[in-house]
Amino acid sequence: MNVVRKILSRFRRGVLIATVAAACAGLAACERPPTKTEAAQSPVLIPAPAKLVARDGGYTLASASGIKTGDEASARVARYFSSLVERTHKLALKPSPGTDGAVVFAIDNSAPEGAEAYTLRITGQGVRVAARDERGLFYGAVTLWQLLGADGRLPAVEIEDAPRFAWRGLMLDSARHFQSVDEIKKLLDALALHKLNTFHWHLTDDQGWRIEIKKYPKLTEIGGCRIPAGDGGIDPATRKPRPYCGFYTQDQIRDVVRYAAERHITVVPEINVPGHAQAAIAAYPELGVLGTRPAVSNEWGVNTYLINTEESTYRFLEGVLDEVAALFPGPYVHIGGDEAVKDQWEASPRVQQRMRELGLKDEMQMQSLLVARLEKHLAAKGKRLIGWDEILEGSLPADATVMSWRGTQGGIDAVKRGHDVVMSPSSDLYLDYLQTDSADEPPGRPATITLQEVYAYEPVPAALSGDEKKHVLGVQANVWTEHMRTFARMQHAIFPRIAALSETAWSPASRKDYQDFLARLPAQLQRYRALGIDYAQTPFRVDIAADAGKRGSEAQVTLANPLGYGIRYTTDGSEPTATSSEYGAPFALPMPGKVRAAAFYAGKPLASASERDIDAASLLVRSDEQLKMCTDSLMLRLEDDGPADGERAIFNVDIFNPCWQWNGADFDGIAAIEVRAGRIPYFFQLAHDEPNRKFKPAKSAHGELEIRAGCDGELLASVPLPAQPDADGFATLDAKLAGNAGKQDLCIYFTGDTRPTMWALDRVRLVPGAGQP
Structure with missing residues (x-):
């Protein structure tokens, strides 16, 4: 997705529920999470159930406790519950005909309507979970597991629950960085325990094609590998290029789909067209506009490669979708449609001729024709097409569903035109954005989307009428993995923010309360630890x-x-x-x-x-994380390109204007400024945003480090940059000062357009003069 998105900070105040209201008589109390005593009146469940009544007493589970089931559906849920309890609580419960006091899982046609609805009742005599459908029974089992204390104690409670939205999703990008099947399964386990039911799997992009298509084997043989930029793409032993490869075989896909279905999660595959297609064109150049074979991209951002508009290419895509549709039994197939920069189509005489042949007035109509063709082909196989909100820019088949990522307006427009929509705005629900301002955050995309912002998001726009609101199928968070080289980083991005999303997706809007959520969150962290989930520590x-x-x-x-x-x-x-x-x-x-x-x-x-x-001495040093960006046009938290394996340096860089500020630096007694800088690949394709990148012209062969008193102020120092950094990848530059005193705002930047690499600041130190402490 486009890295050029302004993140709008949000603050939402909910109406505090009764367990917290008494504590918020004063403002100070409302600005902190409730105390243990304040929160004790309600069981700590995430997401909060629709209706809950706490009673006195409870029931204690022990290994001797039986689980009563009545049919194969309830038996499957019982087996899932018992395996989960054994893993996290070391209790060996066995599904059986049951006795008095047993845990009962029952498919019951008198339970509340709704396939995902359930009731749960715990008394001193035992536990009963009931639902009309196995899905509801499964979610009741998840709630029961959350209620189970470390000592096996269950609180007496009556719960009647059902989800607010039918689509409760998470998208994972496996194209930029690849996850193993076991890692995908671990993620699916966690999604189920948050009562999420949709896994949107982004399987193709410019940087990799990750799904085996037997009809077109080169898609994975060639498109499944790239050479990473810089030292990351060089084998440290041989100094030869080292590819980054990975794809899922069709057997592995079936295994993941089966595993997800056992947890009542539908997998929605994404095959992105007509843009984000460079890996496919690298495999089959005849798909492209230029007719030449590009490399599988090792750059992030928005690339310009599009598939061409020939009938043979359409048939190729239909062949791909035939195999995709056979692998994924769910109702939806996602065809992308986002960020299809039309430069290549506009410059191609053949594409322009093709548009005239078809009577199309512009390139967006050409994309709409492709979408309509694919929608018809998928419909013939019993599938519904879904795409990013750019597919609205032309005509759209009536049954197509829209996923709104560029804010909420795309969702509103889709509903006004009669389409179903899934709300997934980058401003609120992109989990690859940083979640705190901590220097310990791993690499990520610009600005922050905090836990509170995720929690505060309301998926149903106020601009929709009552009938129109029914078109909002639900809500989804997205995880783009450009900066997630490891599974641990992916987990850091997702947890605990996914807990906030789950409450938005499941709980009634009237039950949402951020302060109460914070009071329940510590118990969720204990569950994460029991499950081995490597959640983000930085918020805590x-x-x-x-x-x-x-x-x-x-x-x-x-x-x-x-x-x-x-x-x-x-x-x-x-x-x-x-x-x-x-x-x-x-x-x-x-x-x-x-x-x-x-x-x-x-x-x-x-x-x-x-x-x-x-x-x-420590007060005279600032790291890049402690400095401000001069303009903050497009700040990224970037990882160095080396070493090839292991930990790497991380830099905060505004790639549109690489310039850092130390505001209010005290110059009394300071004789020089020492700057430690590293050089990293400039591996970004920004399409039409590229002209927004600013740099100051160099005065010498390799450019200069320049320091000013404020961005437009006096030049305090200028030091020539070396041709290469030192062996460790860094250069330390000493800039002498003359007669400066008092507090000043330092503005630090590097001159010259040094692409395909760029200098990035790592640390600044004010150096006292002789005789100074």
Whole structure:
């Protein structure tokens, strides 16, 4: 998807439910998660059920507890539940005819209507989960598992529950970075436990074709491999190109689809056309407009390669979809349709001739013709076409469904034209965007989409009338993997934000409450740990900032937790506990000193303690994460290209305007500025956004490091850049100053257009003059 998206911050205040309202009589109470006592009145379930009544008492499960079932559907759910409980609670429950006090799973036609609805009742005598359909019974089992305490205790409760939306989804991009089948299954396990029922699988793009098509084997033989940019694409032992490869065989696809179905998840495959097609054209050049074979792309962003408009290409795509339709039994096939930059079509005499032959007035009508052709072909196989909201830019078959990613307007327009829509806006639900401002965030896309922003998103636009709202099938979060080289990074991006999405997708809008959600979230983290889910730690850790204090021997320390949980800290080097000093406001710390801090809930830390050693020298250093972007036009958190394996340096870079600011730098006694910089590949295709990239002309062969007093201020220093960085991939540059004093805003940038590489700032240090501390 397009990296050039302005992320609009949102803040939503819900109406607090009864368990929290009493605690929010004052503003301070409302600005923090409820205490353990405040939250104790309701079971900690995510997503929140539609109706819940808590009773006194409960029931204790033990290994001797039987599970009563009545048919094969309830037996399947019972087996799933017992295996989950054995894994997480070490209780060996066995489905059986059951006895008094047993857990009962029952298909019951008197249960509430709805295939995914269920009832759950826990008393001192036992447990009963009932539903009309196996799907509802499965979700009742998930709720029962969430209610089970570490000691096997279940609280007495009555629940009547059903989802708000029919489409509750997550999209995973396996084209940019490839995940193993076992990793996909682990993700499906987690989606099921969040009551999500749709897995949108992005299987083809410019950077890789990941699904075996037997009729066209080169799609995976050639299109399934690329040579990564820079050192990442070089074998460190032989110095020869090292391809990055991966695809799913049809047997593996069937295995994943079966596994998902057992968890009542529908898999929606995506085959992207007419854009994002460079890998396919690399495999079969005759599909392209130019007739030449490009490499499978190793660059991110928006590439210009389109498939051509020949009848033979349409038949090729239909052959692909024939095999796709046979592999995926669900009702939908996604054909992409996004970011199909029309430059190649506009420049091609043959495409223009083809448009005249067909009586088409513009290139968007050409794309609409392709969409209509594919929709008809899929309909003949019992499938419905779904595509990104760009498919609305021309005429669209009546039965086509739209996935709205460029905000909500595409969804509104689709509904107004009579189409079903899935809401998936990049401004709220793109989980590859960073989730906090922490320096510990892994690589990701510009700006942040916080847990609160995901939670606050409302999928049904107010602009829709009552009847029109029925066209909103549901909601989906998307995970684009350009910057997710590992499965751990993918999990970091998804968890815990997927918990916020699940509540939006499942729970009634009236039940949503962010403060109450934060009170339930720590229990969800315990479930993640029990399941081995490598969720993001950054929202639960403490950021420690320090600036010079009023006295030269002190630092002013500021602590913050991104989610607003209470903070405890120490300054004697000890581990923070629930009885350590409670943070309320910035404090003075004698230097040298050490601060350790952790966020706490209900007396327990939510993540490992953050720590920072602070002395006068450390206050003179800023990393790239601590600096501001001069314009913040398109800031990315980018990973270095080497080493080929293992950990790599990470840089915050505005690729439209690589320029960093240190605001309010104290120049008293400073004689020089030391800059450590690295050089990374400039591996971005930005199509029509490319002219927005700015750089200042170089005055020497390799450009300069320039430092100014403010972006438009006086030039303080200029240092020639080397032809190459040092052996470790970095260069350390010393810029002498003359007579500067007081506080100034530093503006740091590198001159010259150095593509296909670019310099990126790693660290800045103010160097005191002789005799200075």
